[in-house]
Amino acid sequence: MNDSVSINRTGLFPRIQLSLWISFALSVTVIGCQEKPKIVISNLPTFSILQKENVSRHHSRYTHPIRYQNHHEHISMGDIPPSWIPASPPRPWRWIVIHHSATEFGSARLFDRAHRARGWDEMGYHFVIDNGHGGRDGKVEVGSRWVKQKWGAHCGGTPNNEYNNYGIGICLVGNFSKKLPSARQLRSLKKLLIFLMQRYHIPPSNVIGHRDAPGARTACPGNAFYRYLNNVLRPELSRQILLVKNR
Numbered sequence: 001m002n003d004s005v006s007i008n009r010t011g012l013f014p015r016i017q018l019s020l021w022i023s024f025a026l027s028v029t030v031i032g033c034q035e036k037p038k039i040v041i042s043n044l045p046t047f048s049i050l051q052k053e054n055v056s057r058h059h060s061r062y063t064h065p066i067r068y069q070n071h072h073e074h075i076s077m078g079d080i081p082p083s084w085i086p087a088s089p090p091r092p093w094r095w096i097v098i099h100h101s102a103t104e105f106g107s108a109r110l111f112d113r114a115h116r117a118r119g120w121d122e123m124g125y126h127f128v129i130d131n132g133h134g135g136r137d138g139k140v141e142v143g144s145r146w147v148k149q150k151w152g153a154h155c156g157g158t159p160n161n162e163y164n165n166y167g168i169g170i171c172l173v174g175n176f177s178k179k180l181p182s183a184r185q186l187r188s189l190k191k192l193l194i195f196l197m198q199r200y201h202i203p204p205s206n207v208i209g210h211r212d213a214p215g216a217r218t219a220c221p222g223n224a225f226y227r228y229l230n231n232v233l234r235p236e237l238s239r240q241i242l243l244v245k246n247r
């Protein structure tokens with residue numbers, strides 16, 4: 001009988017394996033895509049200049065067509081959770097920055113713990129959308145900084161810290177370099193995006209992937225998800241926003 005068999009019989013092995021997996025998930029998460037919070041700077045370039053630059057960045061990439069399912073799915077906007085509407089005065093949000101956790105396992109509680117362990121104030125994202133491994137698939141978790149309408153800590157290293165100061169950070173749990181988020185995650189994301197875009201007057205061109213932020217050196221939110229964002233999600237958001245405006 002070798003050691004691993006005897007450990008397994010005592011029931012220790014699954015616990016050791018679980019704790020190793022959680023440690024691994026935490027460590028990968030921390031080095032995934034979050035970046036250190038920086039001091040808020042108020043002197044910023046104008047909105048129109050930033051928007052123009054960003055439109056040209058998006059449209060210069062990924063022009064080849066890709067087929068996706070649920071392309072024209074109708075998004076119901078009924079029943080907006082009260083927790084999405086903070087009591088604090090709103091920040092002048094200009095961007096929505098989409099991230100992946102680059103891990104299969106995660107939740108707001110786990111990310112909050114990992115970020116605090118690094119000496120950060122609290123979880124860097126404003127929202128987390130779970131994938132069923134750490135939280136219910138498609139569940140939108142509201143971060144503590146959203147309640148306070150506090151600047152983000154998810155998109156550092158950009159000029160003037162623009163995308164932390166004025167960017168709402170949404171992290172989808174999962175690694176989307178080769179696959180897309182689950183159907184439930186995507187449905188929740190679309191509903192959340194449309195809500196935020198309407199409420200804070202954010203145009204579709206300002207809904208970006210982490211890698212789009214100038215100066216951000218990351219593959220986040222993963223190649224497959226990034227292509228979906230450009231080829232499917234942003235065009236769909238444009239149509240949805242137009243529909244709402246024309247109603």
Ligand SMILES: [Zn+2]
Nearest residue numbers: 033099210220
């Ligand atoms: Zn990221």
